[in-house]
Amino acid sequence: MSLNRREMLRLGAAGAGGLLLSSAGIAADTPLLFNLKPNDPLAPVAPKVAATPIAPMGVDPAILERAKAALHSHRFFVRDRNVIGIVDFGKASHEARFHIVDLVSGRAESHLVAHGRGSDPAHSGLLQRFSNGFGSLASSNGTYITSDTYHGKYGLSMKVKGLDYTNNNAEARAIVIHNAWYAEPDMVAAHGKLGRSEGCFAFSRASQWQVMNRLGGGRMIYADKLA
Numbered sequence: 001m002s003l004n005r006r007e008m009l010r011l012g013a014a015g016a017g018g019l020l021l022s023s024a025g026i027a028a029d030t031p032l033l034f035n036l037k038p039n040d041p042l043a044p045v046a047p048k049v050a051a052t053p054i055a056p057m058g059v060d061p062a063i064l065e066r067a068k069a070a071l072h073s074h075r076f077f078v079r080d081r082n083v084i085g086i087v088d089f090g091k092a093s094h095e096a097r098f099h100i101v102d103l104v105s106g107r108a109e110s111h112l113v114a115h116g117r118g119s120d121p122a123h124s125g126l127l128q129r130f131s132n133g134f135g136s137l138a139s140s141n142g143t144y145i146t147s148d149t150y151h152g153k154y155g156l157s158m159k160v161k162g163l164d165y166t167n168n169n170a171e172a173r174a175i176v177i178h179n180a181w182y183a184e185p186d187m188v189a190a191h192g193k194l195g196r197s198e199g200c201f202a203f204s205r206a207s208q209w210q211v212m213n214r215l216g217g218g219r220m221i222y223a224d225k226l227a
Helices: 005-023 061-073 185-191 205-215
Strands: 083-088 098-102 107-111 142-152 155-162 176-179 201-203 220-224
Touching: 061 083, 061 142, 061 220, 083 205, 098 205, 107 205, 142 176, 142 205, 176 205, 201 205
Parallel strands: 083 220, 176 201
Antiparallel strands: 083 098, 098 107, 142 155, 142 220, 155 176
16 A cells, blocks of 8 residues: 555654654663664763862861761751861861861861960870760861951950750850960970860961851861860
8 A cells, every 4th residue: 555645654653653653762871773883973972070078188088978967967057168277186286277278169278276275284295085064165067157356355255056955055155266365276286286275266367367258158167076
């Protein structure tokens, strides 16, 4: 039986539609037409998968992962999640252990920071314990967000708020970011360690300005000790 032109066009369109539908379930690296080889320029190209980012230089990958988990957990409280602060209290006070990490670029800058004298009663330069208690004069571990600035004993300072049960007294304990003479680099040169705060994040004057400029406005700081 002969087919007229209209019927031939209808059958051709149906065949093409069936070809498109059957192709939808084929893997991306399988040639769809004319038996193309995988390296043929007309063959479909599988999407590239980004490599897993590594920790920036100087930042322990394990504490970075903890910080990122905390960022996700508290994401509704953190205004800007591209740049975070990480304090690795497993390191001694003569080491640059406060890291400002840009999660977009993967870069970090590191600063000296003092811990509380209640966390290091013997003044060994190593943090021995955390405490959230009033009058403990100790550093607390957990997730913080930065808050308002004010002028106090050490000049311009920045308040922080604790978001975890381990540091939720931070604001009431007046735990803040400030500069201090005992957190200047020459203390390390003279004594091999920084002095101690009363639980605050105490920096050199230069570092304090950089930390406040990069992390102000409700950004996150994560403080912890891995061992």
